[in-house]
Amino acid sequence: MSLHLDFSAIIAAPYGAELLHGAKVTLALTAQSWILAVGLGTTLAVIRATGNRIADRIVAAFVAYHQNVPMLVQIILWYFGVPTLLPDSWQSWINAHNGEMFFSGIAIGLCMSAYFSEDIRSGLRSVPWGQHEAARSLGLGYFRSMRFVILPQALRISMPPFINHTVLLFKNTSLAMVVGAAEMTYAVREVENQTFRTFESYSVATAFYLAVSLGLMALGAVVARRGSVPTR
Structure with missing residues (x-):
């Protein structure tokens, strides 16, 4: 057999256009999830850094849930479970406006925010305490010192795991195919079913x-190199 x-x-055509559309959807889903994950992850890390025990336990529970429940289960829960809690009119509107992308983005973003928050939290712990004292001596409150002094340093320190989790987030967008999101893996499966050319x-x-x-790893390496803290 040859x-x-x-x-x-x-x-x-038409398969090339279908694959191109799948690639665009994957990149859009990655961007949507990444923005949510980074924004929420940063917020969670800053909240834990306040030292408030109640807030720390709530955030710790959030992180534990999203790190220990498979992302696939979370996507299915958000797509099939959460809409049942909403009014029928909301369900109809969401289903008519690409609900699979919306809920997949939320599920992936929330799940990855737990990992990003731990990355940033490790970076915050690595910033010398003298930096906190210097910011306070300049009259900056907690959130302003965190925003302008501490957090920028923490982000530079946590860049390597941050990049790794960004790549992981991108790859995990393929799980959205289970709820019908027309991303790259979904498009490839459709093309394979029509052409029978699996390989x-x-x-x-x-x-x-x-x-x-x-590409993401190379871009992250450039950002990390330019944003590195001088040793001398």
Whole structure:
């Protein structure tokens, strides 16, 4: 049996357009989830740094839940479970406006925010206490000193795990296919079902995920190098 590969068959219309749309949806879902994850993760880390025991326990419970429940389960819960708690009119509106993207983005963002918060929290702990005292001596309150002095340093320190979790978030967007989000993996599966070219279809997906992941790592390395704290 001879091996005959034909990548042009899945790149040509209409399959190429379907794959391109899947790539765009994946990148959009990544951006949506990343913004939520970073914003919420930063907020959670700053809250824990206040030293308030009640707030610390609430955030710790949030982090424990999202780090120990599989992301796939969280996506399914948000897409199939949460809408049942909403009024029927809201459910209809969400379903008519790309609800699978909306709920997948929330689920992925919330889950990854737990990891980002721990990255930033480690960075905050690494900032010398003298920096806190210096900020306070300048008359800055807790949140202003955190915003202008402490947090920028913590972000630079936590950049390596931050980059790794960004790549992980990107790759985990493929889980959104289970709820019908037309991202790259979903598009590849559809093309494979129509063309019966399994190797070619999933090779395209592999190349896409590999290229974007390596690109994110390279971009993160540049940002980390430019934002590194001078040793002298």
